[in-house]
Amino acid sequence: MWKYPYPDWVLERQGNPLSTGLGAYARLDSREIDVIMFAWDWDTIIWKKVRKLVFNLQKRIYKATKAGKYSKAKSLMRLLQYSTCGIVYSVRKVTTDNTGKRTAGIDFKKAKTPKDKIKLVKEVLDTVRKGWDKYKPLPAKRVMIPKANGKMRPLGIPTIKDRAMQASTKLALEPFYEAKFESCSYGFRPGMGTKDAINKIAGVLVKKPKWVLDADIKGCFDNIDHKFLLMQIDTHFRPIVKQWLKAGYMYDNELHQTEMGTPQGGTISPLLANIALDQMETDLIEHLRGIEGWKTKIGSTTVHEVTNKKSRKKYRCRTRLKIDLVRYADDFVVIHEDREVIEESKRFIEEWLKIRGLTLSQEKTKIVHSTEGFDFLGHHIRHYENQIKGTYKLKLLNGTKNERNRANATHVMRVEPTKEKIKGHWREISDTISKLKSATPAKLIEILQPKMTGWANYYKETHSSEAFSKLDHLLYKRLSQWAYRRHPNKGKKWVVEKYFGHSGTRNWMFMDKRVGKVIKIYSQHKEKTGSYARVGYDRSYYDGDTAYWADRLTKGYGDITPSKAKMLRKQEGKCPHCHSRITNDDLIHTHHKVYRSKGGEDKYHNLVLLHKHCHDALHREDIRKHREHCQFKGGGVDQRVWY
Numbered sequence: 001m002w003k004y005p006y007p008d009w010v011l012e013r014q015g016n017p018l019s020t021g022l023g024a025y026a027r028l029d030s031r032e033i034d035v036i037m038f039a040w041d042w043d044t045i046i047w048k049k050v051r052k053l054v055f056n057l058q059k060r061i062y063k064a065t066k067a068g069k070y071s072k073a074k075s076l077m078r079l080l081q082y083s084t085c086g087i088v089y090s091v092r093k094v095t096t097d098n099t100g101k102r103t104a105g106i107d108f109k110k111a112k113t114p115k116d117k118i119k120l121v122k123e124v125l126d127t128v129r130k131g132w133d134k135y136k137p138l139p140a141k142r143v144m145i146p147k148a149n150g151k152m153r154p155l156g157i158p159t160i161k162d163r164a165m166q167a168s169t170k171l172a173l174e175p176f177y178e179a180k181f182e183s184c185s186y187g188f189r190p191g192m193g194t195k196d197a198i199n200k201i202a203g204v205l206v207k208k209p210k211w212v213l214d215a216d217i218k219g220c221f222d223n224i225d226h227k228f229l230l231m232q233i234d235t236h237f238r239p240i241v242k243q244w245l246k247a248g249y250m251y252d253n254e255l256h257q258t259e260m261g262t263p264q265g266g267t268i269s270p271l272l273a274n275i276a277l278d279q280m281e282t283d284l285i286e287h288l289r290g291i292e293g294w295k296t297k298i299g300s301t302t303v304h305e306v307t308n309k310k311s312r313k314k315y316r317c318r319t320r321l322k323i324d325l326v327r328y329a330d331d332f333v334v335i336h337e338d339r340e341v342i343e344e345s346k347r348f349i350e351e352w353l354k355i356r357g358l359t360l361s362q363e364k365t366k367i368v369h370s371t372e373g374f375d376f377l378g379h380h381i382r383h384y385e386n387q388i389k390g391t392y393k394l395k396l397l398n399g400t401k402n403e404r405n406r407a408n409a410t411h412v413m414r415v416e417p418t419k420e421k422i423k424g425h426w427r428e429i430s431d432t433i434s435k436l437k438s439a440t441p442a443k444l445i446e447i448l449q450p451k452m453t454g455w456a457n458y459y460k461e462t463h464s465s466e467a468f469s470k471l472d473h474l475l476y477k478r479l480s481q482w483a484y485r486r487h488p489n490k491g492k493k494w495v496v497e498k499y500f501g502h503s504g505t506r507n508w509m510f511m512d513k514r515v516g517k518v519i520k521i522y523s524q525h526k527e528k529t530g531s532y533a534r535v536g537y538d539r540s541y542y543d544g545d546t547a548y549w550a551d552r553l554t555k556g557y558g559d560i561t562p563s564k565a566k567m568l569r570k571q572e573g574k575c576p577h578c579h580s581r582i583t584n585d586d587l588i589h590t591h592h593k594v595y596r597s598k599g600g601e602d603k604y605h606n607l608v609l610l611h612k613h614c615h616d617a618l619h620r621e622d623i624r625k626h627r628e629h630c631q632f633k634g635g636g637v638d639q640r641v642w643y
Helices: 008-013 022-027 031-040 048-068 072-080 084-097 114-130 160-178 194-205 226-232 238-245 269-277 281-291 339-354 390-396 403-409 418-436 439-458 463-484 492-499 546-554 562-569 611-629
Strands: 140-146 152-157 211-216 250-251 255-256 305-306 312-316 323-330 331-336 367-368 372-375 379-385 411-417 499-505 506-512 588-592 609-610 631-633 639-641
Touching: 022 331, 048 072, 048 084, 048 160, 072 084, 072 160, 084 114, 084 160, 084 611, 114 160, 160 269, 194 323, 194 331, 194 372, 194 379, 194 411, 211 339, 211 372, 226 238, 226 269, 250 312, 250 418, 281 323, 281 339, 331 339, 331 372, 331 390, 331 562, 339 367, 390 403, 411 463, 411 562, 418 439, 439 463, 463 492, 492 499, 546 562, 562 588, 562 639, 588 611
Parallel strands: 140 250
Antiparallel strands: 140 152, 211 331, 211 367, 250 255, 305 312, 323 331, 372 379, 379 411, 499 506, 588 609, 631 639
């Protein structure tokens, strides 16, 4: 598994580590491990094996917890927490895969080079060997970042070592709690996202208008009660988590104690928040069903297996439950057709949150009818009166069952981007164009396209046609102004012919005709409304059904763009460098087979999808080859020439 020489006395005692793997280190003493680690090379680690060993343990933890074998699950959790393989994988997560890898804590330490990463692995292993009771985390560095509403959000940045320790603990804790989490929770869970939550709400409301409790928890991360949270953590991990919660933070060169809350910015913080808010739906349904005469109002929680008529696939769901709760982190909605049930739900949840040290935000929490509309995760969800009438209605009444239902419906539900999100996004695009007055058209497209594509992909499966058309119109006008300003002495016809042209089936497309680069407008990202298929009921990334999660990833479900999903389908879901499967929690990069510096194009035939670490390894190999071809030339003074 590792490509380095082993001392003979280690090989005699341990056997060949290349065949036994990292798990064999459990039987080595600290002196032997030090000798082995001295020869470690970060760049030669076989990550395919590391990931496989870690994920196999995580699957076993999940399945044991689901089966109620808690003692076995806890034994496996401790095994994963102390495993060298898990620690190495955790260090890679925080030093290579994480976007905040270059941000240092209060000790100003980073781990950018392979030597630094190996040193960090050794530090974490030393801490584990000495015992977690001797581990003392440093306070987090607090920085303030702006929120969308103009206010500031506190962000706590632990040291790189503390982040690695948290990541190794999270590897063991997450599959255990994933087996317990309710299916209504979609935030900060592997393989799930905002679109799953929105799709669930749309599926509940599509049949008829209902009452909605649109709620938000005030300062959720900052106010969670430590005592309650620690009681939900396994006794083995409780002292470790307590140290992170009580570590404090540094702000303006002053140390502040933390008596409540979990710091935003910590690797394990999202998981802890989900643990604190778990069982909200279960406790609410139990309370409401306990009220006299309300059992029929609430319905049954029995899980049924249903077969889809079109695909013939079977899936599990609760068809007889009449109340629905959908939660994404600290934002949630409760949906029912009776206002009295919603009002009682609000009263109960307020009391339920008090035990956890939390309260509902009075500004953001309200009870509305779906005909009034409400905002959730940047989407406006509302029932509008059905405007279908006249001959078109008669045509639908003579059509299929779905067409007849559409004609007879009193209301039509729409899920569309909120006005605030449209305005905020357009302000960003307009400001970007203003700052690039002297840029070339190709450079302008290169900077604008990722911003536009990211926003459009978030709303592409909703009723976003009107918003996309409006943005396309504004974009054309703004780019026209940009073009006219560059050539004040030229006529409009000349400017239009230079910067706008025909592309595919569309006219008036902004482009750089010199290099053949065309901007992809918002309407070109639109997909069929309701085409997104949310994650199945009670499914988890750790359930072992790799085919299910791989299929979702290649279809663009999860944290992946449509272009990457398309490449992933062509590659049959595998990384061509290490030949292992690309999963939901992998950081993936697009690689040019022929580099752009050598004339390679930004086209699918020249692109391939790789793991982030595989991409790094590929470029390291190129640098090594360049150095091998390095020659010294010149007269009296040697000059190094690169080929």
